[in-house]
Amino acid sequence: MTAIISFIAVLLLVAIGYVGGSAGPSVRFLFGVVIPYAAFIFFVGGLIARIMKWASSPVPFNIVTTTGQQKTLPWIKHSKIESPYSAFGVVIRMALEILAFRSLFRNLKTQLHEGGRVAYGEAKWLWMAGLAFHYSFAIILFRHLRFFIEKVPVAVQMTDMLDSFLQIGAPLLYATDVVLLGAVTYLFIRRVAIPQVRYISLAADYFPLFLIFGIGATGVLMRYFTKTDIISVKMLAMGLISFKPVVPDTIGAMFFVHLFLLSVLFAYFPLSKLVHMGGVFLSPTRNLPNNSRAVRHVNPWNYPVHVHTYEEYENDFRDKMKEAGLPVEKE
Amino acid sequence: MKIYNGGPIFLGILVFLAIALFPFYNNFGKVNAKPEPKVDTPAIQEYEKANGKKECIESKEWMRGEHMQILNQWRDSVVRDYNRTYKSNSHPNAAPFNMSLQSGCMKCHSNKKKFCDECHNYLSVKPYCWDCHIQPEEKEEVKS
Numbered sequence: 506m507t508a509i510i511s512f513i514a515v516l517l518l519v520a521i522g523y524v525g526g527s528a529g530p531s532v533r534f535l536f537g538v539v540i541p542y543a544a545f546i547f548f549v550g551g552l553i554a555r556i557m558k559w560a561s562s563p564v565p566f567n568i569v570t571t572t573g574q575q576k577t578l579p580w581i582k583h584s585k586i587e588s589p590y591s592a593f594g595v596v597i598r599m600a601l602e603i604l605a606f607r608s609l610f611r612n613l614k615t616q617l618h619e620g621g622r623v624a625y626g627e628a629k630w631l632w633m634a635g636l637a638f639h640y641s642f643a644i645i646l647f648r649h650l651r652f653f654i655e656k657v658p659v660a661v662q663m664t665d666m667l668d669s670f671l672q673i674g675a676p677l678l679y680a681t682d683v684v685l686l687g688a689v690t691y692l693f694i695r696r697v698a699i700p701q702v703r704y705i706s707l708a709a710d711y712f713p714l715f716l717i718f719g720i721g722a723t724g725v726l727m728r729y730f731t732k733t734d735i736i737s738v739k740m741l742a743m744g745l746i747s748f749k750p751v752v753p754d755t756i757g758a759m760f761f762v763h764l765f766l767l768s769v770l771f772a773y774f775p776l777s778k779l780v781h782m783g784g785v786f787l788s789p790t791r792n793l794p795n796n797s798r799a800v801r802h803v804n805p806w807n808y809p810v811h812v813h814t815y816e817e818y819e820n821d822f823r824d825k826m827k828e829a830g831l832p833v834e835k836e
Numbered sequence: 837m838k839i840y841n842g843g844p845i846f847l848g849i850l851v852f853l854a855i856a857l858f859p860f861y862n863n864f865g866k867v868n869a870k871p872e873p874k875v876d877t878p879a880i881q882e883y884e885k886a887n888g889k890k891e892c893i894e895s896k897e898w899m900r901g902e903h904m905q906i907l908n909q910w911r912d913s914v915v916r917d918y919n920r921t922y923k924s925n926s927h928p929n930a931a932p933f934n935m936s937l938q939s940g941c942m943k944c945h946s947n948k949k950k951f952c953d954e955c956h957n958y959l960s961v962k963p964y965c966w967d968c969h970i971q972p973e974e975k976e977e978v979k980s
Contacts, residue, residue, distance in 0.1 A: 548856075736959070
């Protein structure tokens with residue numbers, strides 16, 4: 506049900522984008538300039554606001570989760586990345602987490618065998634599809650720089666060339682287009698097909714999947730099938746970034762669907778689970794070193810507590826203790 | 837609002853801003869020229885004199901979007917089926933065109949630099965036509 510609601514929501518957005526793109530110049534200006542600007546400002550501002558909110562939450566305990574041997578006696582081998590002790594180890598661990606999704610790589614599936622025997626098996630598909638999805642999205646985003654830089658840099662040209670190296674059809678098929686849509690489809694099917702995952706899936710899980718699929722699909726449609734006046738699209742993009750916006754008449758409605766869905770994604774980003782882009786860096790279970798035996802982790806909440814030490818206690822009651830025959834440290 | 841571990845967090849925000857705002861500051865103060873492909877080669881001007889208008893095998897708008905597809909189909913048709921005749925959809929009464937890049941398209945559009953490359957470079961499109969075909973020789977324009 507939540508999936509259907511999300512699907513209908515994205516279809517509605519597609520329809521809004523299409524109607525806006527087919528309307529008169531002022532409405533096209535709204536969809537081509539005003540909404541993208543607003544969405545971008547909301548994206549940048551919203552993400553920073555979320556990060557500041559996280560940054561203002563103290564971490565009371567060293568809650569690092571580890572999967573390796575802590576640094577201890579010199580003859581016990583220390584796992585430097587899985588249980589980092591130094592800042593360098595933390596950096597390596599975070600880099601592997603962010604670039605290779607290391608904790609997702611450990612994903613297991615639990616099965617109940619005959620006689621109530623529990624077995625754990627490897628489950629790498631989620632990791633693989635997640636990695637494929639994120640990297641193709643990153644490459645596609647990077648490729649789009651060709652619309653935002655007048656003299657396209659060599660790095661973008663090289664990415665373009667490598668991405669289309671299969672030389673299928675004309676315009677050349679991008680491998681990342683196929684991988685992105687395939688991975689998003691897998692991630693959706695996984696949510697629907699596995700009962701446990703479907704049970705915990707919310708509209709907020711389905712909506713971004715459909716939204717990103719919509720963005721990818723409209724991009725693919727424009728590039729390979731319906732075609733759009735790509736020169737005018739670049740003029741629109743360059744106009745946006747140089748604050749001299751123009752909306753050429755020759756841009757088709759399909760482009761406005763693409764741009765509107767993207768604007769919605771940008772605006773939705775800071776409000777949703779997608780902020781894990783920033784949040785992953787602020788995960789205390791990952792970004793703390795496991796050095797709680799060597800370095801005292803002071804709770805930032807701590808306020809000065811009046812402590813009544815044993816010494817003071819003894820000072821108060823020394824005479825009475827002596828009378829009762831109790832041993833005292835100071836005579 | 838107290839910020840904990842502000843140093844690395846602000847550094848991270850700066851990196852994020854540097855990436856997110858890259859297109860804006862990268863383009864700051866630059867003048868953007870739009871590409872203007874030229875269709876004024878001698879062969880085209882001659883055609884215009886004889887027929888009163890400039891026209892391609894299909895309409896200009898269609899060619900703008902689909903020229904790469906037609907070149908791809910032509911190549912397959914010529915190489916695989918040895919079929920070089922193309923019947924135009926928008927000129928049903930015209931004689932069939934000869935499917936050929938070098939002696940068809942480029943006969944009129946002999947100005948590859950000002951016709952093909954003008955837009956292709958603008959959008960970093962690198963077609964592999966000239967990996968096999970021979971580029972038309974272009975003399976540096978002296979006139980005007």
